[in-house]
Amino acid sequence: MNLDELTLTGLFEELPFWVDIPPFAQMTVIGLVGAAAVVLLIVAPIGLMGTYAERRVSAFMQDRCGPNYVGIPFLPRKIYTNYKWTRLFGLGQSLADGIKLLSKEDFVPPKGEPFLFIAAPVVAFAGAIGLFAALPLSDGLIAADVNVGVFYLLAVGAIEIIGVLMAGWASNNKWSLIGAMREVAQVVSYEIPMAMAALCPVLIAGSLQMTDIVAVQRTGATFWGISIPDSIAGWGAGWMIFQAFPFNIIALVIFYICVLANLKRAPFDLPESESELVSGFLTEYSGMRWGLFVLGEYGAMFALSGISATLFLGGWSGPVYSLLTAIGLPSIVAGVAEFSYKAVGLFIFMMIIRWTLPRLRLDQVMVMCYKYLVPFAMACLLFCAAAALVAR
Amino acid sequence: MSTTDVTDRVVGDDGELAEYWVPARDARSEEMVVNMGPQHPATHGVLRVAVKTDGEVVLDCEPMVGNLHRCKEKIAENVQYWQFMPYTDRLDYLAAMNNEHVYARAVEKLCSIEIPERIQYIRILIAELGRIASHIFSVGVYGLDIGAFTPFLYCYRERERSNSLFEKLSGGRMLYHYFRVGGVARDLSDEWIQEAIEFLDIVEEKMSEYNLLTTWNKVFQNRTMGIGVLTPDKAIAFGITGPALRASGVDWDTRRDDPYDIYDKFDWKVPVADGQHGTVGDCWNRHWIRAQELVESIKICRQAIDKMPKRDPALTPKSMYQPYINPKVPRILRGPKDAEVYVRGENPRGELAFYLVSDAKNAPYRCHIRAPAFVNIALLAEISRGYLIADLVAIIGSIDIVLGEVDR
Numbered sequence: 001m002n003l004d005e006l007t008l009t010g011l012f013e014e015l016p017f018w019v020d021i022p023p024f025a026q027m028t029v030i031g032l033v034g035a036a037a038v039v040l041l042i043v044a045p046i047g048l049m050g051t052y053a054e055r056r057v058s059a060f061m062q063d064r065c066g067p068n069y070v071g072i073p074f075l076p077r078k079i080y081t082n083y084k085w086t087r088l089f090g091l092g093q094s095l096a097d098g099i100k101l102l103s104k105e106d107f108v109p110p111k112g113e114p115f116l117f118i119a120a121p122v123v124a125f126a127g128a129i130g131l132f133a134a135l136p137l138s139d140g141l142i143a144a145d146v147n148v149g150v151f152y153l154l155a156v157g158a159i160e161i162i163g164v165l166m167a168g169w170a171s172n173n174k175w176s177l178i179g180a181m182r183e184v185a186q187v188v189s190y191e192i193p194m195a196m197a198a199l200c201p202v203l204i205a206g207s208l209q210m211t212d213i214v215a216v217q218r219t220g221a222t223f224w225g226i227s228i229p230d231s232i233a234g235w236g237a238g239w240m241i242f243q244a245f246p247f248n249i250i251a252l253v254i255f256y257i258c259v260l261a262n263l264k265r266a267p268f269d270l271p272e273s274e275s276e277l278v279s280g281f282l283t284e285y286s287g288m289r290w291g292l293f294v295l296g297e298y299g300a301m302f303a304l305s306g307i308s309a310t311l312f313l314g315g316w317s318g319p320v321y322s323l324l325t326a327i328g329l330p331s332i333v334a335g336v337a338e339f340s341y342k343a344v345g346l347f348i349f350m351m352i353i354r355w356t357l358p359r360l361r362l363d364q365v366m367v368m369c370y371k372y373l374v375p376f377a378m379a380c381l382l383f384c385a386a387a388a389l390v391a392r
Numbered sequence: 393m394s395t396t397d398v399t400d401r402v403v404g405d406d407g408e409l410a411e412y413w414v415p416a417r418d419a420r421s422e423e424m425v426v427n428m429g430p431q432h433p434a435t436h437g438v439l440r441v442a443v444k445t446d447g448e449v450v451l452d453c454e455p456m457v458g459n460l461h462r463c464k465e466k467i468a469e470n471v472q473y474w475q476f477m478p479y480t481d482r483l484d485y486l487a488a489m490n491n492e493h494v495y496a497r498a499v500e501k502l503c504s505i506e507i508p509e510r511i512q513y514i515r516i517l518i519a520e521l522g523r524i525a526s527h528i529f530s531v532g533v534y535g536l537d538i539g540a541f542t543p544f545l546y547c548y549r550e551r552e553r554s555n556s557l558f559e560k561l562s563g564g565r566m567l568y569h570y571f572r573v574g575g576v577a578r579d580l581s582d583e584w585i586q587e588a589i590e591f592l593d594i595v596e597e598k599m600s601e602y603n604l605l606t607t608w609n610k611v612f613q614n615r616t617m618g619i620g621v622l623t624p625d626k627a628i629a630f631g632i633t634g635p636a637l638r639a640s641g642v643d644w645d646t647r648r649d650d651p652y653d654i655y656d657k658f659d660w661k662v663p664v665a666d667g668q669h670g671t672v673g674d675c676w677n678r679h680w681i682r683a684q685e686l687v688e689s690i691k692i693c694r695q696a697i698d699k700m701p702k703r704d705p706a707l708t709p710k711s712m713y714q715p716y717i718n719p720k721v722p723r724i725l726r727g728p729k730d731a732e733v734y735v736r737g738e739n740p741r742g743e744l745a746f747y748l749v750s751d752a753k754n755a756p757y758r759c760h761i762r763a764p765a766f767v768n769i770a771l772l773a774e775i776s777r778g779y780l781i782a783d784l785v786a787i788i789g790s791i792d793i794v795l796g797e798v799d800r
Contacts (some may be wrong), residue, residue: 062545072623163419176738178781246408266539273539276785311710356605358612359539361782 004032035144039133048094050298050347055093057351067093075390104287106235109172112284116170122287123290124163128296130156131303136210138335146339149210150202153307154195157262160300164271164281167293171284179280181300182362183271185263189369194258196377200239200251200384201311204391213240214315225390234322239314251380252312253286253371257348259304261365266354302363305346306339397472414791423451424572433787437795441772448780455772460799467760471726473499473535474573476759481567483763484797486529487740489522489558492571494737498746499573502733506722510701511575512654517696518570520638520689524595525554525685526740530792534679535606537789543605550598553591560584562783567709573725575717579708585697592690599686607680616679617670620787621776627673629753630774631767634742635681636791638672639665646738657694659687681790682740693777698746726754741765761800765793 012018012030021029052067059066069080071088073095079086108114133148133156136142161184168180202208205216221238222230223245224287226240241249261268272280282290309315315337324334360368429440435593464483468476480495481488493515500507507515532547541643550775551669554567559585562577570577582708627640628658637644645662647655663676663684709716727750742764749758768791776787 058541062542063543085477174424178426182448187634241407269539270782273782276434276782357540358535358606358609358615359612361615361780363780364614 005037017034027032027118027226030319034042034133035129038129038143042132043129043295046302047295047298048098049299051097051294052091052094053348054298054351054354056090057348058355061355063350068088069093070096073099073389091263098291101288103289108129108285109170109284111151112172114172116166118289120163120167120170121289122162122163123166123294125292125299126149126164126390127156127159128298129304130159131300131307134210134379135303135306136315137306137339138314139331141250141316141332141335145209145211148208150198150208150213151310153210154198157304158187162297167285168281171281173221173284175277175279176281176283178308179271179273179277179283182277183264183281185362186264186268186270186365186377189366190258190261193254193369193373193377194262196374196381197251197255197258198311200248200380203381204240204243204248204365204383206388210310210315213311214317217243217314219319220389222387224387232386235318236314239318240247240312244384247380247387248312250376251384254377254380255311257310257373259308260353263301263304263350265301265350267357267360268365269354269359270365302343302347306343308346309339309342315339393624400717417603422521427783428453432597434531434788435639436533436788436793438795439788439795439798440542441531443733443784448782449681450779450781450784451768451778452774453776453784455512455769457766457769457798459794460795462800464800465759465761468756471629472754472757473503473628473727473756474684477571477573478521478569478712481569482796483742483761483800484739484765484794485528485566486742486794487522487566488539488566488787489518489570490526490737490739492568492745493519493522494735494739494744495746496571496573498733498735498748499761500724501571501724501735502727502731502750503722505574507574507653507717508704508707508718509654510704511716511718513696515571515659516577516582516653516655517542517580517588517693517700518576519592520692520696521554521557523689523740524592524693525551525558527682527689528554528595530740531602531606531679531683531686534792538606538612540609540612546598550595553594555585557588558668560587562633566642572635572715572717575715577715578712579716587793588693589697592693595688596690599683603683606692607676607683611719615782616676616786616790617674618784618792619675619779620672621671622771622775624673626774630771632742633764633767635685636738636742636768636771637679638663639681641667643667646736646743652735652737656698658692659696663688667735677788678790678792726752728759730750736762739764740770741794741797744797763797763800764780765791765795765797766800769793769798 006151011027016028050079058064066088069090070092071080071086071090073092073158075086108117131153133143134146134152136145136259165180168183170263171177201213206211207213207216211366217238217240218234219230219238221230221233223243223244228242230238232238240253264271270276270280272282277283282293285293314378316339318338320341321331321338396799424445424447426443427440428443428513429435430438435441440456440459442454442456443450462482466694467479471479477495483491496515497602499505501763514684514690528547529551532551535541535543537548558568558570559565561580562570622640624637624640624642627637629793633646640663643662645665648653648662663681665672665681669680670676700771702775707719726750729750729752732749734745734747736743743762744764745762747758747760747762748756751757771791776784780788
């Protein structure tokens with residue numbers, strides 16, 4: 001079987017009874033299996049590595065050690081002491097924490113809404129994993145190359161607030177409710193500049209499809225009407241931040257700030273600000289329900305870092321990709337390598353911001369959105385439209 | 393209190409508009425009473441604040457104290473004078489040395505005990521080191537209230553150093569029992585003084601860096617400037633003391649204006665808010681006064697180390713188990729008949745005072761503790777009405793209460 005032609009649907013078509021199943025059931029099965037694969041292969045490892053990275057990054061910034069003891073799981077303490085390589089820099093800590101979360105008491109507030117309380121983390125998590133569907137991880141490595149990719153990502157990314165609002169309401173806790181209200185006000189506001197900033201590369205590329213946006217950063221890139229030769233565009237000169245210079249750089253900064261706000265990362269972590277609202281909408285959650293929120297948060301962090309990298313920084317195309325393909329590696333591997341360092345870099349930068357800045361106040365968050373980000377995003381959109389016009 | 397009054401307050405008596413969102417005068421939504429604490433991360437212990445809110449706006453709040461009440465004043469009547477010394481550690485447990493200092497002075501005044509000069513210098517040095525340790529914690533933990541986690545841990549790293557210094561002196565890292573009536577537990581060794589000088593150098597160097605993370609950080613300033621403004625008149629009317637008073641522009645420091653021990657022999661200045669940054673009396677100024685006082689305390693420590701007299705062989709105790717005190721202190725302390733003293737001292741959080749009434753027994757007839765944090769917390773409702781919940785956290789943090797002292 002040729003690796004390039006391998007698709008999920010193709011695998012199912014090998015089954016003898018597949019044609020007898022009605023199309024709706026086929027789609028359901030494919031969707032369920034695909035979602036499970038995304039969760040198990042991508043989101044769960046990213047969540048585990050993300051919590052580990054957060055703790056290590058914050059520890060290094062704060063002159064601490066961070067988790068460095070639990071490596072290969074389930075080993076007796078004596079082995080960790082005598083054979084230090086089994087600690088693996090503490091990589092097993094997240095796994096151990098996950099096991100702890102799974103074994104905790106399954107608590108639902110007796111005076112809350114049990115159904116909404118249980119459903120909320122699932123909804124929030126679904127919004128996070130949905131982002132991975134239209135994210136091109138490498139050359140041809142994309143689950144669903146829909147022709148409205150950017151639109152889909154913005155829409156699915158907003159599902160999470162429904163889960164958060166459900167959580168805040170169902171907890172029957174005043175802190176939770178205030179936290180959820182803050183979240184909704186914040187995320188709905190920041191959707192506007194975020195969408196505008198995301199439209200800048202869309203205008204240049206002339207397409208909402210994620211693969212098209214990557215392709216235009218490899219071949220046929222333009223710099224205010226001057227065509228960038230493909231030979232250097234593939235090495236990073238064709239990235240969106242260099243096209244329509246400098247407005248796409250501003251758009252990237254706006255997009256990244258909005259991503260921070262949408263993900264409730266500091267300095268926009270008002271919905272779960274510990275010193276004000278105890279834990280915001282997470283106050284009543286414990287065990288794996290809480291874990292689902294956190295896993296979803298780290299999954300969405302990585303996905304949105306990847307989307308920022310794809311829209312503005314060339315996605316899976318760039319210097320590392322060109323270098324690795326030049327020495328003969330398959331393009332799918334080279335693409336993953338190129339995509340990873342950009343996505344992980346933006347991911348780590350979120351953590352560095354979180355552990356440096358104090359928290360804004362709700363009205364300051366709103367002022368920042370409507371007074372600064374929206375006008376700047378509008379201006380960027382206008383100039384990018386001009387750039388697209390010139391190029392045509 | 394009606395909503396209209398609250399909005400009036402926010403607009404301000406001098407007609408100056410607060411910079412942020414104010415609910416429309418006639419608009420009014422459902423009010424909600426939220427219980428902040430006793431188990432809330434921002435209340436610095438076991439303070440409970442009942443907050444009446446309209447959305448996120450604080451209409452009224454009432455601090456409810458007493459969760460940490462341990463009958464300190466009654467205990468003082470039932471133990472001997474010297475036995476109460478370790479209990480004073482537990483008042484303001486972040487500045488235990490300063491509490492002991494004031495109590496020791498109160499008993500010495502009651503019993504008319506003289507203090508040798510070297511011991512006075514040691515006491516000043518230790519008390520100012522205690523102030524540095526307390527302020528560096530307050531400065532860091534205020535960042536934590538505003539949401540910056542990292543400066544807190546940096547500041548705590550320096551506090552660990554001072555804890556180690558005090559541990560070498562007294563054996564405890566938090567509750568020391570180092571002061572004695574008539575002296576201190578033991579003399580300072582030369583090595584210890586060297587370590588103290590190193591500590592002062594480190595703190596002086598690092599504080600400017602930490603100020604960049606909090607005091608001069610734009611986000612931090614936006615959160616704290618113009619919030620919780622306390623006018624000088626109100627500060628005096630409420631009996632506010634300490635950095636909160638000086639941040640309101642009132643130039644009063646007990647160490648300078650009612651000098652005790654040998655504070656008048658040192659050259660230092662009292663930082664007072666001058667309105668150069670922010671509004672006089674706001675949260676930012678209270679924080680900034682603390683950060684400045686820390687530097688002034690370093691000056692006093694350096695001078696105390698330089699001027700400290702040589703060791704007096706007559707004072708040196710015969711055994712290492714004997715305290716380093718004036719040898720004329722009687723073995724059983726008895727207060728005079730029908731005497732009373734009120735002795736105050738400048739603590740990191742304000743003016744701590746002990747009121748002792750003696751009836752010629754070896755324990756006081758009555759001991760009253762004037763705890764600065766208890767007086768300052770009464771202010772909370774007055775300056776937080778009309779601000780947001782997030783500001784309430786900033787205001788509680790800027791008053792810098794310690795619940796051990798509030799509840800006693």
